[in-house]
Amino acid sequence: xxxxxxxxxxxxxxxxxxxxxxxxxxxxxxxxxxxxxxxxxxxxxxxxxxxxxxxxxxxxxxxxxxxxxxxxxxxxxxxxxxxxxxxxxxxxxxxxxxxxxxxxxxxxxxxxxxxxxxxxxxxxxxxxxxxxxxxxxxxxxxxxxxxxxxxxxxxxxxxxxxxxxxxxxxxxxxxxxxxxxxxxxxxxxxxxxxxxxxxxxxxxxxxxxxxxxxxxxxxxxxxxxxxxxxxxxxxxxxxxxxxxxxxxxxxxxxxxxxxxxxxxxxx
Amino acid sequence: xxxxxxxxxxxxxxxxxxxxxxxxxxxxxxxxxxxxxxxxxxxxxxxxxxxxxxxxxxxxxxxxxxxxxxxxxxxxxxxxxx
Numbered sequence: 001x002x003x004x005x006x007x008x009x010x011x012x013x014x015x016x017x018x019x020x021x022x023x024x025x026x027x028x029x030x031x032x033x034x035x036x037x038x039x040x041x042x043x044x045x046x047x048x049x050x051x052x053x054x055x056x057x058x059x060x061x062x063x064x065x066x067x068x069x070x071x072x073x074x075x076x077x078x079x080x081x082x083x084x085x086x087x088x089x090x091x092x093x094x095x096x097x098x099x100x101x102x103x104x105x106x107x108x109x110x111x112x113x114x115x116x117x118x119x120x121x122x123x124x125x126x127x128x129x130x131x132x133x134x135x136x137x138x139x140x141x142x143x144x145x146x147x148x149x150x151x152x153x154x155x156x157x158x159x160x161x162x163x164x165x166x167x168x169x170x171x172x173x174x175x176x177x178x179x180x181x182x183x184x185x186x187x188x189x190x191x192x193x194x195x196x197x198x199x200x201x202x203x204x205x206x207x208x209x210x211x212x213x214x215x216x217x218x219x220x221x222x223x224x225x226x227x228x229x230x231x232x233x234x235x236x237x238x239x240x241x242x243x244x245x246x247x248x249x250x251x252x253x254x255x256x257x258x259x260x261x262x263x264x265x266x267x
Numbered sequence: 268x269x270x271x272x273x274x275x276x277x278x279x280x281x282x283x284x285x286x287x288x289x290x291x292x293x294x295x296x297x298x299x300x301x302x303x304x305x306x307x308x309x310x311x312x313x314x315x316x317x318x319x320x321x322x323x324x325x326x327x328x329x330x331x332x333x334x335x336x337x338x339x340x341x342x343x344x345x346x347x348x349x
Binding site: 003004007012013014016017018019020021022023024026027028030031172173175176179201212213214217 | 281282284285286287288290291292319322323324325326327328
């Protein structure tokens with residue numbers, strides 16, 4: 001199938017701003033799914049609220065556009081009732097880690113098989129550029145005109161600590177790596193977290209004088225390095241990208257099935 | 268395997284928002300924005316078919332159509348078979 005067969009073309013051009021990284025994530029995700037040869041009927045995309053969450057309206061899978069931060073809770077319900085479906089949950093940094101922070105850590109702890117894609121643009125774009133838990137110390141936002149004093153999370157470390165069995169990070173500059181990681185994440189039997197550094201040229205970029213969308217992507221190229229590289233040893237400020245964790249841990253739905261089987265013994 | 272050759276850049280002008288990502292990252296400087304801020308392939312003869320513009324377009328507005336060029340060697344082998 002061609003990439004265009006996986007989208008609802010009637011809703012294009014999409015609402016994202018010129019140069020928004022979320023479109024690149026959509027692009028790579030469609031290619032990953034195409035390369036896996038998956039049919040539209042075996043995928044459920046569940047999203048919450050925010051710029052990134054609008055992605056579920058554009059893909060021609062089973063889609064569910066839910067409450068702010070609660071996408072993983074809805075997705076857990078879908079997966080528990082129909083474990084044969086592939087559940088993909090795209091979220092923004094605020095949606096996943098502020099409003100939905102609790103759902104996020106507990107979905108990771110349960111190791112329920114779904115793919116959480118966190119499109120981290122470090123800001124709340126849809127509502128006008130308020131700082132998010134990922135904006136980071138010393139950045140500017142509409143609500144932090146005199147610099148932000150909040151420190152940010154490290155999504156990958158947090159996901160690993162919470163028990164996610166697949167954790168990876170990439171950027172919108174590294175499109176081939178993004179598609180490869182998404183493929184691995186979708187195939188993984190367990191809770192997969194993929195953090196994708198995405199540019200918001202309209203708010204985060206403009207407030208922090210980072211230039212155009214392309215300039216912001218150049219920064220992703222410059223400021224990141226493959227996991228365990230020599231460059232990281234020399235410059236610890238570089239952000240590592242690649243697959244941090246990929247391990248076999250008993251998956252929630254299959255464990256639940258075993259539980260039912262045990263409980264029904266002799267009946 | 269033959270060499271991959273460019274057929275055509277299909278740019279959807281309705282979907283293109285003129286962000287310039289394709290223009291900026293093209294390794295061969297094939298693309299430019301026109302006076303209406305839409306991407307155009309102005310030097311298609313320089314295109315190496317890496318498809319990075321297609322992969323990085325946030326608007327799914329570019330498609331690089333390619334064809335596999337049959338090499339002279341393969342052609343002569345085919346001729347010999349006939």
